[in-house]
Structure formats: C-alpha cells, structure tokens
Amino acid sequence: VTFRFVAADVAALTANVGDASASALGSLYAILGNPSVSLTSKINHVPKFAGDLWWVTKAGSDANDGKSPEMAFLTIKYAASEAAAGDRIYVKAGTYDEADLDLNKAGLELVCEQGTLIQHTVTPGTVLIVSANYCRVVGPFLTQAGQTGCQITGSFCSLEGCLAFGCATGFDDDGAETHFTDCRSILHTTTGFDISAGYGQYERLVAASTGAVRGIYLSDAAADHNHFNKCDTLGNGTAGWEIIVGADNNLFSHCSMGAGDGARVDAGA
Numbered sequence: 001v002t003f004r005f006v007a008a009d010v011a012a013l014t015a016n017v018g019d020a021s022a023s024a025l026g027s028l029y030a031i032l033g034n035p036s037v038s039l040t041s042k043i044n045h046v047p048k049f050a051g052d053l054w055w056v057t058k059a060g061s062d063a064n065d066g067k068s069p070e071m072a073f074l075t076i077k078y079a080a081s082e083a084a085a086g087d088r089i090y091v092k093a094g095t096y097d098e099a100d101l102d103l104n105k106a107g108l109e110l111v112c113e114q115g116t117l118i119q120h121t122v123t124p125g126t127v128l129i130v131s132a133n134y135c136r137v138v139g140p141f142l143t144q145a146g147q148t149g150c151q152i153t154g155s156f157c158s159l160e161g162c163l164a165f166g167c168a169t170g171f172d173d174d175g176a177e178t179h180f181t182d183c184r185s186i187l188h189t190t191t192g193f194d195i196s197a198g199y200g201q202y203e204r205l206v207a208a209s210t211g212a213v214r215g216i217y218l219s220d221a222a223a224d225h226n227h228f229n230k231c232d233t234l235g236n237g238t239a240g241w242e243i244i245v246g247a248d249n250n251l252f253s254h255c256s257m258g259a260g261d262g263a264r265v266d267a268g269a
Contacts, residue, residue, distance in 0.1 A: 051086040051107070054079045058094035076110070076118070077101050083108055085132075091116050091140075098122075102129040103137070103154075112139040120144050126151050127167070130159075130175070137162060148172050149185070155197075159183055169194050170207070180205060188213055192236065196220035205231040208258075212237045215261065218268065221246025227253070234258035243268040 053067070056079050060072035066079055069092075073079045077098050079089045086107040093115030099122040103110060110128075112118075118140050120127045126148040130137060133154045142149035142164045149164030151172040158179040163186065164170030170185025170192045177199045184206040185192035191214045192207025205228070207215035215233030218226070224247055232255065233240035240261030243250065247268040257264060 049088060051088055051109075052084065054083050054087060054089045055092070056089060056096075057092040058096075080104070080108065080110075095119070099125065100129075101127065102131055103135045104129075104131045105135075106132045106154075107134040107136075108132060109136040110138065110140070111136075114139065115141075117141040117143065120147065126172075127164075130154050130157050133157070133175075136160070141165060142170075143167065146189070152178055164188065164192075173197060173200065176200070179203075184208070190214070191217045191219075192233070193217065194219050195223050195226065198222055198224040198226060200226045202226065202228045202231055204229070206234070207232075207236060207240075208234040210235045210237070210260065214238050214242050215240045215257075216242075218243040218247040218250065220244070221248075223247040223250070224268075225249050227251045228255055229253050231255045232258065233261050235260035236262060238262045239265045241265070 055066060055069045055072035056076050057072040060074040062074050062078040064071040064073060066073040066082060075098055076091055076096055080103060083089060083105065085105040088109040088111060091112045093113040095117045097119050099120055116139060118127055124144050124147050127142045127144050128150045130152045131154050133156050135154055135157045137159045139161045142162065143166050145166055146168050148169045149167040149171060150162065152175040155176040157175055160181045162183045166187045168188065168190045170188045171183065173195045174197055176197045180202045182204045186208050188209050192209065193205060193216045196219050205216065213236050215236035216231060237260060240257035242265040245267040250268060
C-alpha cells in the first residue's frame with residue numbers, strides 16, 4: 001500500500017496545530033509543547049520532589065542555570081546560593097575544593113554520588129557547615145587535615161552515609177535532634193563525633209583511629225536524651241566513648257568498643 005500526500009492533505013493535517021480539538025497533530029502538540037522548543041526537560045527522568053532540583057558536576061559551569069545534568073553548576077557553594085529552602089542539590093562524583101560551604105536554608109538537601117570528595121584547602125577550614133534547620137546530607141567524603149569535616153548547628157537535620165577522613169574532628173554536632181545514619185569518622189586526630197546537643201538519634205556510627213584521640217564524645221551537659229544504636233569505636237586511645245558530667249539520660253543499645261580504645265569515661269547520669 002502506498003500513501004501519497006498532496007499539498008492539500010498536508011495543509012489539512014497541520015491546520016490549527018495548536019488546537020487539540022481541531023488538528024490531527026494537535027494532541028501531540030498538547031503533550032510535547034512547541035516542537036521548536038527543546039524537549040530535554042521532558043525526556044529526562046526527574047523524580048517527584050516538591051522543591052527545585054539542582055545539579056553540580058566537575059564538567060559544569062557556574063554560568064549555567066544548574067537545572068539539569070546537561071547544564072550543571074561547577075561548584076556546590078554556588079548551587080547552595082542559588083537554591084531556595086526545601087530544594088535538593090545533586091552532586092556528581094569528583095573532588096570539590098570549596099571554601100565556606102554552608103547549607104544555610106531550611107530543608108535544603110545535598111545528595112552526593114558515591115565518590116564525591118569535598119575538601120577545604122583554601123583557608124583551610126571546616127569542610128561542610130549545616131547551619132539551617134531540617135537539612136539533609138547524603139553520601140559525601142569529607143576530608144581536611146587539622147579541620148572539622150562537618151559541623152551541624154541547625155536543628156532536626158539528618159546525615160546519611162557520610163565519611164569524614166583524616167580530619168581533626170570528623171563531625172561536630174551542635175544541633176538539637178540530629179539524625180545520623182551509617183556515618184563514619186576514620187583517622188581523626190582529635191575526636192570522631194563531638195556531640196553537644198540533645199534528643200538526637202545516632203545509628204550505626206563508626207569512629208576508628210589511632211593515638212590519643214576520642215571516638216564518640218558527649219562534650220556538653222546539653223547532650224542529653226540521645227539514643228545511640230549499633231555505634232562502634234576502635235583505636236581511640238584516650239577513650240572510645242566519653243560522656244561528661246551533666247550529659248544525662250542518654251540511651252545506648254548494641255554499641256561496642258574495640259581494640260586500642262581507651263577506657264570508657266561515663267560521668268553522665
């Protein structure tokens with residue numbers, strides 16, 4: 001069977017193309033939009049999320065709009081400045097050397113691919129600060145000798161699958177009701193987890209190092225009513241666990257100390 005269109009047939013087919021009720025192509029137009037406009041945003045897989053999504057890659061540019069992997073930003077800091085409260089930033093694997101990186105907008109999320117390394121060699125200083133409430137951080141490898149890997153001052157934040165490597169203090173948690181899951185501090189030179197706030201939930205933490213260091217340290221009387229579940233320490237010569245006077249009413253379940261840990265110090269009630 002051979003189909004042959006004459007000029008009149010083509011004209012009828014394309015007439016009123018923007019009107020789905022009057023044109024054979026109208027329904028496609030309604031679905032896809034103007035064919036002259038790029039369909040990239042429609043064919044990318046975009047998960048359902050209430051906020052805006054932003055992308056960062058080492059091949060990106062801060063002159064891009066950051067709203068798709070193809071137009072990603074170059075730096076996490078710039079993405080955080082462009083994002084609004086409740087947005088999410090996706091970071092492609094790579095090494096990011098950034099100064100003064102702060103999640104300072106409520107509900108902002110930072111989601112890193114496996115192999116995302118963040119450092120701060122410029123000053124140097126704290127690698128990542130989470131100063132706003134309700135923020136979420138997933139998956140970064142944080143490293144900077146002599147500095148803090150991540151400092152949390154916002155409340156109700158969550159950290160998942162984060163690794164601090166070779167920092168002075170791996171994680172400095174000053175925010176109330178923080179939720180840590182599957183986070184590790186390895187080869188810290190002072191403290192793995194320094195916790196000075198209360199009502200947090202800490203699951204499957206690991207603090208492993210060598211020498212005169214602390215593993216998990218409840219360093220302030222405000223560090224009370226926290227729950228630690230399946231948290232382990234190893235090789236922390238000063239103390240695997242240390243709890244100061246006044247850090248009371250904390251719950252520890254299925255936690256352990258390993259070889260090389262100094263004796264537990266428990267001055268809380």
